[in-house]
Amino acid sequence: MNETISFKLNDKPVSLTTDGERKLLWVLRSDLGLTGTKYGCGKALCGACTVMVNNRAVRSCIVPVRSIKGKNVLTIEGLAKNGKLHPIQEAFVKHDALQCGFCTPGMILNAYSLLLRNPQPTRREIIEGMEYNLCRCGAHIRIIRAIESAAQEMKGAR
Amino acid sequence: MNEDEFRVSEYDCNTDLYPLSRREFLQSISSGIIIFFAVGEASTAKGQSRGKKRPDFNAYLRIGEDGRVACFTGKVELGQGAMTSLAQTLADELDVPLESVDMVMGDTALCPYDAGTWGSQTTPRFGPVLRAAGAEARAVLVGLAAVRLKVPKDRLDVKDGVVFDKTQKRRKVTYAQLAKGKRIERRLEQKPQVKAVSELNIIGKPHNRIDALEHVTGKARFTGDIRVAGMVYAKVLRPPAHGAKLKSLDTSAVDKIEGAQVVRDGDLIAVLHKNPDVAEKALTKIKAEYDVPEARFDDKSVFDYFVDNAGDGKVTQKGGNLESGQKLAKEVVEETYLNGYVSHATIETHSALAQFEGNNLTVWASTQTPFRLPQQIAGELGIPAENIRVIAPFVGGGFGGKIYNGQAVQAAKLAKIAKRPVQLVWTRADEFFYDAFRPAAVVKIKSGFTNSGKIVLWDYSIYGMGSRGAQLFYDVPHHRTTVSRKLRNGDGMHLFATGAWRAPDNSTNSFARESHIDIMAVKAKMDPLEFRLNNVTDERMRRVLKAGADRFGWTPAKKAPSGRGFGIACGSDINVPVVLFAEVKVDERTGKVQVKRVVCAQDLGLVINPEGVSLQVEGGVTMGLGYALTEEVHFKGGRILDLSFGTYKLPRFSWAPQVETVLIKADDSDAKGCGEPPIICVGGVIANAVYDATGARLFQIPMTPERVRQALASRAQHEVLTT
Numbered sequence: 001m002n003e004t005i006s007f008k009l010n011d012k013p014v015s016l017t018t019d020g021e022r023k024l025l026w027v028l029r030s031d032l033g034l035t036g037t038k039y040g041c042g043k044a045l046c047g048a049c050t051v052m053v054n055n056r057a058v059r060s061c062i063v064p065v066r067s068i069k070g071k072n073v074l075t076i077e078g079l080a081k082n083g084k085l086h087p088i089q090e091a092f093v094k095h096d097a098l099q100c101g102f103c104t105p106g107m108i109l110n111a112y113s114l115l116l117r118n119p120q121p122t123r124r125e126i127i128e129g130m131e132y133n134l135c136r137c138g139a140h141i142r143i144i145r146a147i148e149s150a151a152q153e154m155k156g157a158r
Numbered sequence: 159m160n161e162d163e164f165r166v167s168e169y170d171c172n173t174d175l176y177p178l179s180r181r182e183f184l185q186s187i188s189s190g191i192i193i194f195f196a197v198g199e200a201s202t203a204k205g206q207s208r209g210k211k212r213p214d215f216n217a218y219l220r221i222g223e224d225g226r227v228a229c230f231t232g233k234v235e236l237g238q239g240a241m242t243s244l245a246q247t248l249a250d251e252l253d254v255p256l257e258s259v260d261m262v263m264g265d266t267a268l269c270p271y272d273a274g275t276w277g278s279q280t281t282p283r284f285g286p287v288l289r290a291a292g293a294e295a296r297a298v299l300v301g302l303a304a305v306r307l308k309v310p311k312d313r314l315d316v317k318d319g320v321v322f323d324k325t326q327k328r329r330k331v332t333y334a335q336l337a338k339g340k341r342i343e344r345r346l347e348q349k350p351q352v353k354a355v356s357e358l359n360i361i362g363k364p365h366n367r368i369d370a371l372e373h374v375t376g377k378a379r380f381t382g383d384i385r386v387a388g389m390v391y392a393k394v395l396r397p398p399a400h401g402a403k404l405k406s407l408d409t410s411a412v413d414k415i416e417g418a419q420v421v422r423d424g425d426l427i428a429v430l431h432k433n434p435d436v437a438e439k440a441l442t443k444i445k446a447e448y449d450v451p452e453a454r455f456d457d458k459s460v461f462d463y464f465v466d467n468a469g470d471g472k473v474t475q476k477g478g479n480l481e482s483g484q485k486l487a488k489e490v491v492e493e494t495y496l497n498g499y500v501s502h503a504t505i506e507t508h509s510a511l512a513q514f515e516g517n518n519l520t521v522w523a524s525t526q527t528p529f530r531l532p533q534q535i536a537g538e539l540g541i542p543a544e545n546i547r548v549i550a551p552f553v554g555g556g557f558g559g560k561i562y563n564g565q566a567v568q569a570a571k572l573a574k575i576a577k578r579p580v581q582l583v584w585t586r587a588d589e590f591f592y593d594a595f596r597p598a599a600v601v602k603i604k605s606g607f608t609n610s611g612k613i614v615l616w617d618y619s620i621y622g623m624g625s626r627g628a629q630l631f632y633d634v635p636h637h638r639t640t641v642s643r644k645l646r647n648g649d650g651m652h653l654f655a656t657g658a659w660r661a662p663d664n665s666t667n668s669f670a671r672e673s674h675i676d677i678m679a680v681k682a683k684m685d686p687l688e689f690r691l692n693n694v695t696d697e698r699m700r701r702v703l704k705a706g707a708d709r710f711g712w713t714p715a716k717k718a719p720s721g722r723g724f725g726i727a728c729g730s731d732i733n734v735p736v737v738l739f740a741e742v743k744v745d746e747r748t749g750k751v752q753v754k755r756v757v758c759a760q761d762l763g764l765v766i767n768p769e770g771v772s773l774q775v776e777g778g779v780t781m782g783l784g785y786a787l788t789e790e791v792h793f794k795g796g797r798i799l800d801l802s803f804g805t806y807k808l809p810r811f812s813w814a815p816q817v818e819t820v821l822i823k824a825d826d827s828d829a830k831g832c833g834e835p836p837i838i839c840v841g842g843v844i845a846n847a848v849y850d851a852t853g854a855r856l857f858q859i860p861m862t863p864e865r866v867r868q869a870l871a872s873r874a875q876h877e878v879l880t881t
Contacts, residue, residue: 022433022435022436023435025435026433026434026435029383029434030391030432030433030434030435031433033385034376035376035379035382035383035385036375036376036377037376038380038382038505038506038554039382039507039583040505040506040507040586041586041802041803042438042585042586043586043802043803043804045802045803045804046505046586046803048505075376076374076375076376077375077376077377079375080375085371085374085375089374089375092370092373092374093366093367093370093371093374094366096366096367096370096769096773098237098367098370098373098374099237099238099239099555099773099777100236100237100504100505100506100552100553100554100555101237101369101370101372101373101378101552101554102237102380102504102505102506102552102554102555103505104373104374105373105374105376108374126811127811127812127814128812130811131810131811131812132810133811134505134803134808134810135505136503136504136505136555136557136781136808137237137555137777137781138776138777138778138779138780138781138809139773139776139777139780140780140809140810140811140813140814141776141780141814141816141817142773142776143811144811144814
């Protein structure tokens with residue numbers, strides 16, 4: 001059933017009328033035109049669709065859009081501020097922490113959520129935090145390195 | 159010599175050979191220097207052109223008035239880093255900063271023909287063509303500068319796109335200035351030499367991915383991210399099994415969903431909607447019944463089925479005679495090796511967007527073969543191929559899976575019927591179902607060796623796949639390789655599509671061969687490295703074996719298994735000798751294998767981008783852990799049982815080993831591709847390391863915890879002293 005749903009998207013208020021059962025992923029990609037969030041499996045098994053809702057990583061492919069009313073949604077498009085890359089984005093570039101790049105937005109936002117909760121994670125904690133995001137190309141080693149390096153960079157400046 | 163000579167077009171190729179849009183594009187460029195390079199002119203370009211009848215330009219670059227260099231190539235960026243390495247290749251020969259090169263890739267209207275981005279061919283085949291084109295373009299520009307500066311050509315040099323007088327550096331002109339206000343098309347009759355290795359500045363230096371910024375900001379456009387006015391999204395009805403026949407169809411429930419449209423073209427049944435999720439939901443309302451053929455075999459019985467029902471094989475390689483080999487052998491070893499089907503499982507599922515404008519069709523597609531697609535669509539839709547433009551944006555992984563273009567043909571059919579642009583993105587379940595898997599296969603090996611540990615007999619039989627990677631690099635006097643890919647009645651063996659999967663056949667052949675070599679080494683009471691060196695005279699292979707062993711810190715063990723968990727496996731793919739050394743830990747209670755460290759040594763000849771090579775090695779090894787440890791497609795007849803990542807297990811972060819890349823310095827030999835070689839020995843090296851850790855020998859991959867536990871339970875309770 002259609003309803004009006006308002007929330008903050010990348011710091012800007014948005015409002016749309018749609019079926020509240022629809023999943024956030026598709027609303028972002030087709031209704032709001034933000035295609036940086038990717039479809040990989042539709043079952044919360046790969047993490048390509050990861051976005052942040054109220055500073056916590058969620059799998060947008062299973063999140064009903066109704067449930068984000070009044071909340072803050074951050075997608076990959078909103079991470080760089082005033083043309084300046086976020087330290088995690090910088091670290092992914094610096095360490096070549098990607099190959100095809102399709103899983104990258106989800107990886108970065110999942111890492112961001114991880115670092116917000118645990119600013120100085122051990123390598124093991126990074127691995128545990130990233131374990132359920134899939135990368136087929138095998139960029140894992142670089143992604144771990146990039147998150148370690150971003151954590152250093154973000155020290156004290158959350 | 160005067161400048162006017164250069165204004166005259168010396169370009170004499172027949173532009174009728176191009177699709178209309180490409181001709182228009184060429185004509186629409188009003189200024190800048192355009193360098194054409196016909197592929198027939200470079201012997202290195204073999205296999206990249208359409209053959210003599212259709213001379214085509216395999217590199218096409220334009221130097222703009224702003225000094226930027228556009229490089230048009232039919233290759234596609236799949237994550238393998240071709241965009242970066244090709245830009246490096248061109249920038250170096252042209253003497254321009256890497257940052258000034260813009261890569262335009264995989265667009266059939268703008269780019270020269272290319273057979274496809276596969277087989278690690280971009281670097282060895284296309285790279286030399288691009289280098290030659292860059293050198294030719296540089297020579298043209300130096301010629302123009304000589305006229306402009308009134309200085310003989312041999313007194314001129316180029317740095318960062320500025321041509322200058324070597325004796326008086328203030329006399330200079332930029333490429334941008336040379337291009338200004340002119341439309342110059344040039345080819346040279348006298349081909350300049352490419353740079354000597356010692357003159358290279360950008361080739362051979364590590365460089366980060368030039369497309370990384372687009373990816374980390376979400377700006378990179380994949381096919382599913384393309385939007386055009388009036389488009390709708392399609393979801394296709396997937397049959398329950400391969401070979402199933404539709405019995406009845408009731409789509410009436412879909413009509414109740416506002417905006418949903420059912421489209422049918424024979425077996426292709428789809429729902430269209432302006433929202434992809436609504437289309438997917440509407441699809442579930444369709445009631446369809448199918449006749450499903452009885453299952454002849456499943457993922458467990460497939461191997462026996464192949465061997466029991468195989469027709470006569472073809473001998474693909476032989477030498478000496480097997481009887482003599484058998485007589486010479488002190489000991490004969492016979493074993494059988496099994497490997498299941500695996501999926502490409504790229505995170506981007508197959509996607510396409512088809513848009514008709516009048517009689518012209520534009521298709522955006524996640525494809526490794528954009529130039530093949532117009533022919534495929536033309537055949538299916540009855541429209542001329544030259545009216546079809548294909549654009550391959552960033553592709554989210556390929557590995558050989560995106561050369562078939564099924565989704566793009568479907569999208570084109572749907573767009574034609576619906577008379578609207580249609581975007582089709584396969585669901586994950588579609589992706590597993592329609593994927594052309596790496597084939598399941600059986601390898602039987604009968605071999606023998608002498609008292610001095612020389613292999614004298616090698617009878618190698620393959621069932622279900624081809625012989626890539628089975629070519630012997632060990633020196634064996636009496637050998638034969640037989641390939642059986644058909645059943646006795648002449649039918650193919652497989653129940654669903656199989657195809658190229660990152661180094662087709664080679665991972666299975668290398669697993670079998672290298673496991674078998676290790677078994678012989680143990681029986682011969684020799685160290686596995688020593689046993690290999692004792693049977694290989696090929697110098698390139700010997701060098702990688704030694705270089706890899708050095709880096710790994712390989713030392714002969716006093717007994718086998720040593721308990722250290724060290725493994726070695728070597729192989730060859732697309733003329734690249736490669737060796738992996740690995741250290742594993744086996745949890746004997748659970749059967750879980752953890753790979754701790756992998757050293758990969760290769761001889762790649764001239765290396766274009768060492769950073770890109772490291773990425774490919776890490777990627778190949780990590781991806782290889784999947785086929786080695788968990789990945790196999792479960793099925794029953796034509797029914798695919800794995801349709802999600804819930805049951806089909808890809809490698810994860812916790813698996814990632816330390817990976818070290820070793821490259822043999824061989825700058826004077828041709829550049830070679832490395833997308834595939836690092837993956838071929840992952841199965842073999844882990845099997846050998848698991849044996850070394852535990853004494854359990856695995857004859858089937860993937861080495862799932864269950865199979866490891868079985869092998870542990872049945873291992874021989876003895877050790878072999880190797881002193």
